[in-house]
Structures are given as structure tokens and as C-alpha cells.
Amino acid sequence: MRQTLQSLLTFGREELKRHNNPEPELDAKYLLLEAFRTDMAHFLMNRSRELPDNQEIREMTRRYREMIGKRALRIPLQQILGVQEFMGVSFFVNRHVLIPRQDTETLVELILKEHPGQGERILDLCTGSGCIAVSLALRGRYKTITAVDLSSEALKVAAKNCERLLGEGENEGRQYPKVDLRQGDLFMALKQGEEPFDLLVSNPPYIPTAVIEGLEPEVRDFEPRMALDGSGDGLEFYRRIALEGKAFLKKGASIYLEIGYDQGTSVKAILESNGFRHIRIVQDQAGRDRVVTAATDSNGL
Numbered sequence: 001m002r003q004t005l006q007s008l009l010t011f012g013r014e015e016l017k018r019h020n021n022p023e024p025e026l027d028a029k030y031l032l033l034e035a036f037r038t039d040m041a042h043f044l045m046n047r048s049r050e051l052p053d054n055q056e057i058r059e060m061t062r063r064y065r066e067m068i069g070k071r072a073l074r075i076p077l078q079q080i081l082g083v084q085e086f087m088g089v090s091f092f093v094n095r096h097v098l099i100p101r102q103d104t105e106t107l108v109e110l111i112l113k114e115h116p117g118q119g120e121r122i123l124d125l126c127t128g129s130g131c132i133a134v135s136l137a138l139r140g141r142y143k144t145i146t147a148v149d150l151s152s153e154a155l156k157v158a159a160k161n162c163e164r165l166l167g168e169g170e171n172e173g174r175q176y177p178k179v180d181l182r183q184g185d186l187f188m189a190l191k192q193g194e195e196p197f198d199l200l201v202s203n204p205p206y207i208p209t210a211v212i213e214g215l216e217p218e219v220r221d222f223e224p225r226m227a228l229d230g231s232g233d234g235l236e237f238y239r240r241i242a243l244e245g246k247a248f249l250k251k252g253a254s255i256y257l258e259i260g261y262d263q264g265t266s267v268k269a270i271l272e273s274n275g276f277r278h279i280r281i282v283q284d285q286a287g288r289d290r291v292v293t294a295a296t297d298s299n300g301l
């Protein structure tokens, strides 16, 4: 029997099911549409039609089977497709960066609401794919965004996203704020005597080391460990940011940190003991604690 798009979908779905993929039908569909460079409407209209037996179709079929093979190994769908949507924009991703999460949209939306921008200098630590920095550049009216990561491989991904999404772009007739990418360990990436920042944002690694082993294979085995591992209690980066950050922030500057759902009280205490004021814990769409925000004292810390 010659193959159809439906028969290929069924093959992929069954293959993924056999490997305990949590979304076999949906994932097989995404991979089929990608391999055959088509969309859902075309699939629905033509799925029962026999596919012609030509070189192009054979190549598309080979690529589809190869992608199903990768997904069967539990490689994340986004790494296979090379993209993830975040704040309505498509970001390039690979195995060197954390895949942008919907949770992090809560962080970005909160900043855009509370600080839509009037020429501020923003610092984004642990930028990864650059999804926070680029979204703020696209949507806010800031002066500059300095985005730091320890991983030079991650910074290549961030650079590609900046190039693709902010390239020659204009924001309502204005240039987007420049995103300045820097490699280094948190504040060590900054220069001595650097002009202080108005706002610090970070989605640092925050999962306690021992918890990582119990995560889904997609996260545990394929996302970068250094983007997830927040040390024994998961709080190391908050301690360092609260302690070291003061020297790089203006008086009255704001800080916005993504946190794990159960870290609100601990992160609040860390910020408090470092002299931060106006500390608030903000929930995500699912009602879980997701962001801690605070300000430095307007008289200096």
C-alpha cells in the first residue's frame, strides 16, 4: 500500500506511544507538518490522498522518520523543530539553552506593566536564549538591555535571536533598544565602574540539585544542566544576586526574579536580609508563586 499523510501520522503516533511520549498524536502531527512543510488545513484536506512516489516525497518521509526517532528518544520537540514561541514571538532554541517557558511570560508581562519604559538601563542575568531581553526590547521603551550568560554557546543562540528579531527593526518608528550580550559569571561579566542599572531581571537556575533526577527525561537529559541547577537548596543564585547586585544598581532600582513555586518565602528572606525594600511575591496564571520583585532603598542600600 502506498503511503498517505494519515498513514505516516499513525506510524509516528504509534512509535512515540511505544516510547511513552506524553503527547504522541500532537507531537507526531507537528513533526509531520514540519517535514512536509505544510499546515493543518492542508493536512486535513489531503491526509487520505496517496502521496506521489518521487524524490522530494521520499526525502520528506525520511526526514519525518528521523525526527520521530529523535522524539522517541525524548529529545524535546522544541529542540527538534529548533523553535519555541514566547510572548507571541518565535525564538530559535537548541540544546545549549533552556526552552522558554510560559511561566516566564508572567515575569516579562509584570515588568512591562510596571515599567513600560522611559529610557531605563536594564540588566538581564542568565539570559539563555535571550527570550526575556528580546521581549523587553520589542515591547518596552528602554535605553539599553545588557544580557549576561556564563555559557558562550547560549550567547550564540541569544545573538541569533537578537539578529532575527531585533535586526534592523523599528518600534513604532523608533529603533529598538540595543541588546548588549556579555559572557561571564553574573556580575563578573560587567566592567568595573559600569553605569548602574535601573532594573535587574533574572530567571536563574533554581532547581535543587537532587530534584533534577526526578524531572521528565526531556528536561533532565536534554536541557542544559547549568540552566537548571540552583545548587543543593536551589537558592544559590538568589543569594549571589542579592549580595553582589547592590553595587550595580541605582538607588530605588527594581529587581524582578523568577522563582520556583515553593521558593517565595526563602527568596523574600534573602532579599530582606540584603536590605531590599517593597518585596512582593507575584503568582503565575496557574496561581503559583512565580516572581519575587523588590526595590533598592531610594537612599542607597
Ligand code: GLN
Residues within 6 Å of the ligand: 098, 101, 103, 203, 204, 205, 206, 207, 219, 227, 228, 229
Ligand atoms: N521553570 C523551569 C522548570 O521547571 C526551571 C527554570 C529555571 O531553573 N530557571 O523546568
